[in-house]
Amino acid sequence: MPELPEVETVRKGLEKLLGNFYIKKIDVLKERTIASIGGSEIFINNIQNSYLCNWNRRGKYLISSLKEKNQNNKGFLVIHLRMTGQFKLIDNKIPPCSHTRVRFFEETGKELRFIDIRNFGQMWYVPSSQSISEIVSGIKRLGPEPFSSDFNSSYLRKYLKNKKRSIKSALLDQETVAGVGNIYADETLFDAGINPKTESRNLNKTELNRICNSLVKILKTSIGEGGTTFSDFRDLEGVNGNYGGQAWVYRRTGKNCKKCGELIMREKICGRSTHWCPNCQK
Secondary structure: OOOHHHHHHHHHHHHHHHOOEEEEEEEEOOHHHEOOOOHHHHHHHHHOOEEEEEEEEEOOEEEEEEEOOOOOEEEEEEEEOOOOEEEEEEOOOOOOOOOEEEEEEEOOOOEEEEEEOOOOOEEEEEOOOOOHHHHOHHHHOOOOOOOOOOOOHHHHHHHHOOOOOEHHHHHHOOOOOOOOOHHHHHHHHHHHOOOOOOEHHHOOHHHHHHHHHHHHHHHHHHHHOOOEOOOOOOOOOOOOOEHHHHOOOOOOOOOEOOOOOOEOEEEEEOOEEEEEOOOOOO
């Protein structure tokens, strides 16, 4: 599943390539992709004849403000890519593949195409009269953004002080911190020198500070590399993310640790494959 760096890469691509993309027509090819109330009919009626403007991100959600031609606010388009969702900007009249779920047509002929192999991606229309969290319940439950001033060791210490679950499980919980998934939880804990099985409540302030600093550093590095591609992720122009080649532990089971030479271990923790170095993360 795309995590924060991959979603941020897509956000940057949408902002760069679309400009003020004016939606003249929408084709919804898969009804289940539309998650907001009223389904595709309400979705199409409210988003057609709108400009896509000001792309933002909250956790793993993409958010575009919608404006009418007179620049009045018309609400928001919210998207979650889930496991395999991706956008392509099409200049030519290329027939849609079987995994195409939604097509946005610009009046000049350009098409923004949402393709989703696993078909778990979702879209919502949010009217200007309501807050995004009223319509998209998942956003209401998100913890602080890793790059925000709200995410720090004091916050983590307070939030995790009574939690017995592992720090790996805590980092995967979007209520702890928004946007982190399996790849960057593993990479962060390696960089911070923390065993992923450590009970969250047992971490001291120094260790939590290392986790905060490592998470921000790893995420910034990955964003600079366009995210990670191990299977399906591509940016808006079809380019792979390059962080995977720099990974310290993720998907390096049985290989030598780049720091100490010990073999990288892999174990299921909270139902997810977890990779770590038993020497560097004690």
